[in-house]
Amino acid sequence: MTAPPHKAHPAGPGRALPDTQQGMRRRNLARVMHTVSAEGPLSRAAVASRIGLTRAAVSTLVDELIRSGLLEELGPERPGRVGRPGSALAVSAGGPAGIGAEVGVDHLAVCAVDLRGRIRSRAVHHGSNRGRSPEPVLDELAGLVRRVVTESTAEGLWPAGLAVAVPGLVARDARTVVRAPNLDWQDTDLAPLLPLDVPLTVGNEANFGALAELWLGEGAPRDFLHVSAEIGIGAAVVVDGKLLRGTRGFAGELGHVPVRPDGPACACGGRGCLEQYAGEEAVLRAAGLEPGTDRVGVLAERAADGDEGVRRALREAGTALGIALTGAVNLLDPESVVLGGALAGLAPWLLPSLRDELARRTAGPACPVSVSELGSEGPLLGAAHSVVRAVLDDPAAVAERA
Amino acid sequence: MTAPPHKAHPAGPGRALPDTQQGMRRRNLARVMHTVSAEGPLSRAAVASRIGLTRAAVSTLVDELIRSGLLEELGPERPGRVGRPGSALAVSAGGPAGIGAEVGVDHLAVCAVDLRGRIRSRAVHHGSNRGRSPEPVLDELAGLVRRVVTESTAEGLWPAGLAVAVPGLVARDARTVVRAPNLDWQDTDLAPLLPLDVPLTVGNEANFGALAELWLGEGAPRDFLHVSAEIGIGAAVVVDGKLLRGTRGFAGELGHVPVRPDGPACACGGRGCLEQYAGEEAVLRAAGLEPGTDRVGVLAERAADGDEGVRRALREAGTALGIALTGAVNLLDPESVVLGGALAGLAPWLLPSLRDELARRTAGPACPVSVSELGSEGPLLGAAHSVVRAVLDDPAAVAERA
CATH class of the missing domain: 3.30.420.40 (ATPase, nucleotide binding domain)
Structure with missing residues (x-):
C-alpha cells in the first residue's frame, strides 16, 4: 500500500480546535453555570449529580465561579463552623449584567438584565426615528445606555456587553446595518457611533425577538x-x-x-x-x-x-x-x-x-x-438576554475580564 | 440573599453530557481520523501539528486506530530497525466500508465505499418500481446488498452500515417511509423488510444527494x-x-x-x-x-x-x-x-x-x-459516504464493533 489515498473527505468541523484539559475546564464551567441558572438554588452535590462529574471536580469549578463573582452561596451563614456548609448555590444577583437596547421606528429603549434574568434598570424614549440619520439617534441611544449602566453599577452590577436590536438587515459582522428601510439607514457601522466601553453586538429585531421566545417563552x-x-x-x-x-x-x-x-x-x-x-x-x-x-x-x-x-x-x-x-x-x-x-x-x-x-x-x-x-417586548429582552447567555456559555472568558 | 433566584434560563444543550477524559479521547480519535482522511498521507508529527496536540498524545491515538484497522502505515517497511519508522499514515483501504443503496422509481442500486472514499463494489438493477409493493422491491434490494457485501468481504472489507435513499418523506426514526407518492408507499418501516446483519439508516434521496454535494462536490x-x-x-x-x-x-x-x-x-x-x-x-x-x-x-x-x-x-x-x-x-x-x-x-x-x-x-x-x-449518482454516493463519515466521526464506536 504505497499509493496516496483518495482525498474524499475534507476535514470536518470538529478538527478546528484540539480537545485540551483547558477547553474541557471551560466547557465544564459553562455546564455548572447553566445548571445552576436553570435549576438553582442547588447544592454542590446536586450539581455534581446533574452534570455527571464527581463532587470534588464540581467543587473546584464552583469555587472558581464564586471567586469570579458569577455564583454565590445562599442560605444561613455559619461562621466559625469548620468545613464548607452545605448551603445552596445560585447565580449572582450582582456581577455581570446584559445591556439590551432597541432602535424602534417610534421609540428607543434600553434595559439591564442580571444573571438571574431580572430587569434591574430600564429607560425608554418615545419619538419617531423615521428618516432621522443614524448619528443623532445613536447619540440619544448612547445617553440612555449610560443612564442604565450608571443605575446598574450603583446596584453592584457591571455591563458584560451591549446588544442592540434594529429593524433591518444586519451583516454577519454584527455591527453593520446593511439596510433598515423604515429608518432609511443603509450600510451603517454602528460601532463608531456608539463609543461606549462595552463589547457591542448589533442584530435584527426579529432575530432577538425569536431568541427571547426561545429563552423566555x-x-x-x-x-x-x-x-x-x-x-x-x-x-x-x-x-x-x-x-x-x-x-x-x-x-x-x-x-x-x-x-x-x-x-x-x-x-x-x-x-x-x-x-x-x-x-x-x-x-x-x-x-x-x-x-x-x-x-x-x-x-x-x-x-x-x-x-x-x-x-x-x-x-x-x-x-x-x-x-x-x-x-x-x-x-x-x-x-x-x-x-x-x-x-x-x-x-x-x-x-x-x-x-x-x-x-x-x-x-x-x-x-x-x-x-x-412577550409581544413588543421580545426584541429588547432578547438583546439583553443574549449577553447574559454569552456569560453562561463561557464564564471563564467573563471571569478574565471581571 | 436568601430568595430563590428567578429561573430565567432553561439549561442549554451543552449540559446534557459531562466532559470526561473518555469523551475527550473519543473526540480526539475522530480528529485524527478526519485529518488523515482529508490531508493524508501524513506523518504522526504532521498530524500532531495540524490538530494541536503533542506528538506523544497523537502517537497513542494513532496506535489505537492502527490496532482497530482504521489507519495503516504506508511507505517502505524497515524491519529490524529500532524505533518507529517515520512512514506516513493513511486511512485503511481495508476495514469498515459504507454500503449505500438507492430505491429509484426506475432502478435499484447498491455500492460499497471504503474509508478512502473509493467505490469497491457496485450492483444495479433496472426496471420500474412504480406501484410495486415494498416487499418484493426490498427483497430484490436485499439481494443486491448481499452481493455487494460478499464482493467487498472478499477484498478485506466489512460493512459498517447500510444507508438507503428513497424518493419520499422519511420519519426521524430513519427507518420509516411516511410517504413516497411515486412508489405508492406509505407508512412503511423498512427495517423488518431488510433483514440484513448491518445497522440500517433510511433517508430521503434529496438529502443524501445534498450530502454527496457537500462531501464530494x-x-x-x-x-x-x-x-x-x-x-x-x-x-x-x-x-x-x-x-x-x-x-x-x-x-x-x-x-x-x-x-x-x-x-x-x-x-x-x-x-x-x-x-x-x-x-x-x-x-x-x-x-x-x-x-x-x-x-x-x-x-x-x-x-x-x-x-x-x-x-x-x-x-x-x-x-x-x-x-x-x-x-x-x-x-x-x-x-x-x-x-x-x-x-x-x-x-x-x-x-x-x-x-x-x-x-x-x-x-x-x-x-x-x-x-x-454528480448528477443522478448523488443520492447513492451520499448514502454510502454517510456511513463512512459516521466511522470518521466516531472511530471508537466502530473499533468496539470491529
Missing part, C-alpha cells in the same frame, strides 16, 4: 419560525435551539417571499411580495386609513370596534401570511409558527384566515400557529 | 440549497455543513411551495404548488408528451433536438422554479443553489428562465445557481 419549542412585524415583516428561523442566520446574516426575510408572483411591485425589486399584502402600509391602505403614529394601535382599536374595512384588510393580510407560511413550513418543517411583535396585537383578526389558508394547503395536520406572550 | 459551500427531482421535486437545506432535517424529518419540501396560489389543485391539498409547474408530469403534459420510461432522457433529447414545445415547457418550469426559489432564498439566505438529480440533465433549458426570475425578484446580486456534477 412558556413551552417554546426548539424548532420554530418566529414572525414579527413593526413596519415591515420579518421572521427568524430557530433550528434545534439556534438561530439560522444565513450566509450574509439575512435569513428570515419572509416579507419578500412572493405570494402572488404577478402582484404589485415591491421596493425589493420583486412583485407580489408578502409585504405588499400584510405589511403595515399595505394594511393601512387596504383599510382606507392614513399613516400616522401608533398605526398598529389604531388598527387593533378599530378592528376591536367592529370596523368592517379594517377587519377585511386584516383578514386578507392573514390569508397572504398563510400562503407565505405554507411555503416556509414546507421548506423548514418547524414544530410551530409564533407570531410576535406588532403581529401579536393584531392576532385576533389575522389568525383565523391565516390558519384556514395553512390548513387548506396542507395534506396532514397543519403546523400550529401561536401568539407570543 | 468541487468547492461546494457549507450553506446551500440543493434542489433535485426524480418525478417530484425535492430539496435539501444544508446549513453550516449540516442537513436541516425539520421537526418530523420533512424539511425541504420545495415541490409544495405555492407558486401561484390560485393555480391547479395538487395532491398535497394545496393549489399552484411548484410541482404543478415543474414536476415531471406537469412538464410532460405542457410539452404534449406521453408518460413512459426514461422521461427525463426523452425531454433532454427533444430539447436538444430543438423541439419548441419541449423547450417552452422547460422554460416555464424554470420560471416556476425561480419564483419558488426566490422565497426559499429570502428565508434561508444560502450561499448558492445547486441543481442536482434529474434537474441537472435538464439544466441547459431550465437555467436561463430560472436565473432571470431570481434576478428580477432580488434587489442586490441574485443568489448564484449552479449544476451538480
Whole structure:
C-alpha cells in the first residue's frame, strides 16, 4: 500500500480546535453555570449529580465561579463552623449584567438584565426615528445606555456587553446595518457611533425577538419560525435551539417571499411580495386609513370596534401570511409558527384566515400557529438576554475580564 | 440573599453530557481520523501539528486506530530497525466500508465505499418500481446488498452500515417511509423488510444527494440549497455543513411551495404548488408528451433536438422554479443553489428562465445557481459516504464493533 489515498473527505468541523484539559475546564464551567441558572438554588452535590462529574471536580469549578463573582452561596451563614456548609448555590444577583437596547421606528429603549434574568434598570424614549440619520439617534441611544449602566453599577452590577436590536438587515459582522428601510439607514457601522466601553453586538429585531421566545417563552419549542412585524415583516428561523442566520446574516426575510408572483411591485425589486399584502402600509391602505403614529394601535382599536374595512384588510393580510407560511413550513418543517411583535396585537383578526389558508394547503395536520406572550417586548429582552447567555456559555472568558 | 433566584434560563444543550477524559479521547480519535482522511498521507508529527496536540498524545491515538484497522502505515517497511519508522499514515483501504443503496422509481442500486472514499463494489438493477409493493422491491434490494457485501468481504472489507435513499418523506426514526407518492408507499418501516446483519439508516434521496454535494462536490459551500427531482421535486437545506432535517424529518419540501396560489389543485391539498409547474408530469403534459420510461432522457433529447414545445415547457418550469426559489432564498439566505438529480440533465433549458426570475425578484446580486456534477449518482454516493463519515466521526464506536 504505497499509493496516496483518495482525498474524499475534507476535514470536518470538529478538527478546528484540539480537545485540551483547558477547553474541557471551560466547557465544564459553562455546564455548572447553566445548571445552576436553570435549576438553582442547588447544592454542590446536586450539581455534581446533574452534570455527571464527581463532587470534588464540581467543587473546584464552583469555587472558581464564586471567586469570579458569577455564583454565590445562599442560605444561613455559619461562621466559625469548620468545613464548607452545605448551603445552596445560585447565580449572582450582582456581577455581570446584559445591556439590551432597541432602535424602534417610534421609540428607543434600553434595559439591564442580571444573571438571574431580572430587569434591574430600564429607560425608554418615545419619538419617531423615521428618516432621522443614524448619528443623532445613536447619540440619544448612547445617553440612555449610560443612564442604565450608571443605575446598574450603583446596584453592584457591571455591563458584560451591549446588544442592540434594529429593524433591518444586519451583516454577519454584527455591527453593520446593511439596510433598515423604515429608518432609511443603509450600510451603517454602528460601532463608531456608539463609543461606549462595552463589547457591542448589533442584530435584527426579529432575530432577538425569536431568541427571547426561545429563552423566555412558556413551552417554546426548539424548532420554530418566529414572525414579527413593526413596519415591515420579518421572521427568524430557530433550528434545534439556534438561530439560522444565513450566509450574509439575512435569513428570515419572509416579507419578500412572493405570494402572488404577478402582484404589485415591491421596493425589493420583486412583485407580489408578502409585504405588499400584510405589511403595515399595505394594511393601512387596504383599510382606507392614513399613516400616522401608533398605526398598529389604531388598527387593533378599530378592528376591536367592529370596523368592517379594517377587519377585511386584516383578514386578507392573514390569508397572504398563510400562503407565505405554507411555503416556509414546507421548506423548514418547524414544530410551530409564533407570531410576535406588532403581529401579536393584531392576532385576533389575522389568525383565523391565516390558519384556514395553512390548513387548506396542507395534506396532514397543519403546523400550529401561536401568539407570543412577550409581544413588543421580545426584541429588547432578547438583546439583553443574549449577553447574559454569552456569560453562561463561557464564564471563564467573563471571569478574565471581571 | 436568601430568595430563590428567578429561573430565567432553561439549561442549554451543552449540559446534557459531562466532559470526561473518555469523551475527550473519543473526540480526539475522530480528529485524527478526519485529518488523515482529508490531508493524508501524513506523518504522526504532521498530524500532531495540524490538530494541536503533542506528538506523544497523537502517537497513542494513532496506535489505537492502527490496532482497530482504521489507519495503516504506508511507505517502505524497515524491519529490524529500532524505533518507529517515520512512514506516513493513511486511512485503511481495508476495514469498515459504507454500503449505500438507492430505491429509484426506475432502478435499484447498491455500492460499497471504503474509508478512502473509493467505490469497491457496485450492483444495479433496472426496471420500474412504480406501484410495486415494498416487499418484493426490498427483497430484490436485499439481494443486491448481499452481493455487494460478499464482493467487498472478499477484498478485506466489512460493512459498517447500510444507508438507503428513497424518493419520499422519511420519519426521524430513519427507518420509516411516511410517504413516497411515486412508489405508492406509505407508512412503511423498512427495517423488518431488510433483514440484513448491518445497522440500517433510511433517508430521503434529496438529502443524501445534498450530502454527496457537500462531501464530494468541487468547492461546494457549507450553506446551500440543493434542489433535485426524480418525478417530484425535492430539496435539501444544508446549513453550516449540516442537513436541516425539520421537526418530523420533512424539511425541504420545495415541490409544495405555492407558486401561484390560485393555480391547479395538487395532491398535497394545496393549489399552484411548484410541482404543478415543474414536476415531471406537469412538464410532460405542457410539452404534449406521453408518460413512459426514461422521461427525463426523452425531454433532454427533444430539447436538444430543438423541439419548441419541449423547450417552452422547460422554460416555464424554470420560471416556476425561480419564483419558488426566490422565497426559499429570502428565508434561508444560502450561499448558492445547486441543481442536482434529474434537474441537472435538464439544466441547459431550465437555467436561463430560472436565473432571470431570481434576478428580477432580488434587489442586490441574485443568489448564484449552479449544476451538480454528480448528477443522478448523488443520492447513492451520499448514502454510502454517510456511513463512512459516521466511522470518521466516531472511530471508537466502530473499533468496539470491529
